[in-house]
Amino acid sequence: MLVYFLVACDRLEEKREKKLRQHLPELQAALQAYVEANAANQVSLINDCDSEDCEDWQLGISQPISKPLHLNFPVKLFNGLAEQYGIDCEVGTIEGDSREPVSYFGKFEGPGEAFLIAEYLEL
Template identity: 65%
Template structure:
């Protein structure tokens, strides 16, 4: 199963959008570093932040997941980004380039729990 984790960029107020735009280079760098370090695990960077409107942005990663333990590193990465940058994250399944959101976690939603998220994903 392929899963994706994205920085939640929609539904932000003006101050949140300003903050996200300012933090984009750091977020992008952290995700690029993770993706490059895990190319052997087929981790792919999702970076579609060309629009002026943050609601149109897609920033995150996708990767195959076979069991609960495989979720630990990406969920920890996004938990750390949420804590450091005050963002929320979206996790879901990816099939035929179609994303199906399953859950949100982060600053306003609370820390993501690997085992609970794995259950939501059907692992």
């Protein structure tokens, strides 16, 4: 199963959007470092932040998952980013060109739990 984790960039209050724009380089660097460290696990970077409108941004990772245990590392990464940069995250599945969200977590939604996300993904 191919899953994705994205930084929630849509429907943000002005203050949160400003903070996201301010921390974009750090978030991109952290995600790039994770992708490079996990290249053997076929982790890919999702980095489409060219639009002037923050709402259109897509920033995160995609990763094949076959066991609930495989969710521990990306959930830990995104929980850390949420705490450090005050963001929320979206997690879901990828089939073809479409993404299907299954859960949200982060600074405002509350920390993500790999076990619960595995349940939502029906792993």
